[in-house]
Amino acid sequence: MRADRYRVGFVGAGGVAARHASVLAGFPDVAIVGVVDPYADAARSLSEKFGATVEESVDDLLALEPDAVYVCVPPFAHGPAEAAVLAAGIPLFVEKPLGLDAELPQQLAARIVAADVVTGVGFHWRYSAAVARARDILDGHRVSLVAGTWLDKVPPVGWWPRRDGSGGQLIEQAVHVVDLARVLVGDVTEVYAVADAAPPDVPDADVDSSAAATLRFASGAVGTLSTTCRLGWKHRAALEIFADGIALAISEEGCEVRTTEGNEWHPVDPMDAKRAVDRAFLNAVGGDREGLRVDYPDALRSHQLACALARSASERRPIDV
Ligand SMILES: NC(=O)c1ccc[n+]([C@@H]2O[C@H](COP(=O)([O-])OP(=O)(O)OC[C@H]3O[C@@H](n4cnc5c(N)ncnc54)[C@H](O)[C@@H]3O)[C@@H](O)[C@H]2O)c1
Incomplete structure (x- = not known):
């Protein structure tokens, strides 16, 4: 067996691709073999750093016969890369x-299920020890109330402030929190979101500045979600969960618990979950799917929920999910 058991290709060579590549380069059994990005500087920079070749197209990348491909493109650019990788039957990691x-993710998910291709998705919060702790504490308790927040700045990438670039904050950022709510509290049956449609104060922006939403869970629990991108800093991205005698707050930094017995704080290193999501995917590529906590078809359900929230805000009406 080769030392580099997993040969990985990248489609998209921006910020998140660089993070995955650094994590993968820290594993003893991974080689990054090729990079595709229409922005030549990004492709060159990532490939030089990790000893990979720059490829002109996804087909050229696939000609290197990688064991897995990471698709780290902006929201507007999904589709062609995934379709080509799936057609080649190669395991696929897709960023959220x-x-x-x-619509497009539903079509891709159907192909993934039909072909039983190994997939991973960048919902790395699922791999956090803070989430595991929350799950343990909530075990056997009925959640009554959920409060999600994503209070942040406009990220410094050109595609973000445009609806046709990012899809807006509910779809691009709050989906992490929406995903956690689904995992810890269960399916959502109805959402109603209202938005401050005034765009943030950056050039060419047309996304909503803020949104406030309510969610009804199948279990009977209810929830809220508050988002804004009008701050100059990342203020808070978290999910609070309330059950009889339990108040939990989960963030990328840890899980804060208050019960009738007292308070606990379980800090975590946010990089641990980011490493774990890549390791679990590669293990699945190698045949061990045990540790894979979220694949594409599962992630689709959280994406659909985020899309329902965005549609509710734009159509100004409650939506049955
Ligand atoms: N899970 C997480 O924590 C996390 C963190 C950051 C970003 N993301 C997600 O990752 C995605 C990319 O974000 P980013 O910060 O890396 O953006 P970025 O703008 O830094 O990088 C995106 C790169 O993709 C390239 N690209 C555009 N169209 C392409 C195409 N058709 N084929 C190949 N490359 C293409 C761009 O030229 C750019 O270099 C976004 O959807 C974002 O939401 C996830």
């Missing part, structure tokens, strides 16, 4: 969000 809307 899966697309600008639900």
